[in-house]
Amino acid sequence: MGKRVYGQYCGFARALELVGERWALMIVRDLLVEPRRFSDLERSLFGIPPNILTARLKEMAEAGLVRRRASPRPNGGTVYELTEVGLELEPAVMALGRWGAKLLGNPRDGEILTADSLVVALRATFHRKAANGLNAIYELHAGDIALHAQIRNGRLTVNKGPSERCDLSIEVGPALRALLAHEITPQSAVKNGHVRLNGKRALFGRFVEIFHL
Numbered sequence: 001m002g003k004r005v006y007g008q009y010c011g012f013a014r015a016l017e018l019v020g021e022r023w024a025l026m027i028v029r030d031l032l033v034e035p036r037r038f039s040d041l042e043r044s045l046f047g048i049p050p051n052i053l054t055a056r057l058k059e060m061a062e063a064g065l066v067r068r069r070a071s072p073r074p075n076g077g078t079v080y081e082l083t084e085v086g087l088e089l090e091p092a093v094m095a096l097g098r099w100g101a102k103l104l105g106n107p108r109d110g111e112i113l114t115a116d117s118l119v120v121a122l123r124a125t126f127h128r129k130a131a132n133g134l135n136a137i138y139e140l141h142a143g144d145i146a147l148h149a150q151i152r153n154g155r156l157t158v159n160k161g162p163s164e165r166c167d168l169s170i171e172v173g174p175a176l177r178a179l180l181a182h183e184i185t186p187q188s189a190v191k192n193g194h195v196r197l198n199g200k201r202a203l204f205g206r207f208v209e210i211f212h213l
Contacts, residue, residue, distance in 0.1 A: 026083065027056055027176055027185070029093055029120055030044050030045060030081045031066065031081060033119050033151040033160075037078065037079050038080070048106050061211060064086075065085055067081060097121060098124050098213055104177055106174065118145055118182060121180075123156065123191075126156045127210055128155070130206075130210045135152050139166035143173070148162060151210070167199055171201050172195045172205065173194065179194070
């Protein structure tokens with residue numbers, strides 16, 4: 001089957017021709033977190049057939065959205081990363097993520113949460129104005145996933161893995177989406193056991209103000 005074209009001289013149509021194929025925007029999502037080896041993308045994009053991943057990366061490289069480069073030692077090897085043009089997709093990916101999160105509902109059978117999707121979710125739901133004046137490090141645990149979000153001078157940095165030092169550790173499950181959608185309050189989330197906190201508990205209210213749909 002050939003590549004999908006729409007036959008219209010339209011920026012939206014051209015964009016869909018470039019990143020509208022199956023798995024393409026998911027690849028962009030994960031490369032927005034960090035450059036990846038092919039095997040890393042296979043693991044993070046749970047369920048992607050290797051031939052589809054190969055095809056999408058080839059198409060996106062030919063379109064100037066993705067490039068390959070040598071990874072520095074000690075890891076070495078070749079990684080894929082977004083080009084400057086590819087990085088311009090970030091606002092669109094974040095907007096789609098926010099829009100889709102409102103329609104998620106409960107997890108369907110077989111659906112998993114990945115570290116990359118959680119990193120992007122925090123970046124997509126971050127409200128800079130609400131973070132003004134706050135300097136803090138949040139550590140978030142969702143099942144086996146751990147990441148930390150550092151807020152300094154209204155700016156957010158999110159990295160996978162626990163932090164060497166955090167102001168508040170938050171352990172949360174599927175209730176995270178409802179919390180960010182303000183369908184449940186921080187107080188009720190803690191009271192009903194949907195969330196467990198360790199550290200400066202007063203910062204939890206700020207977390208929900210800063211990260212929301």
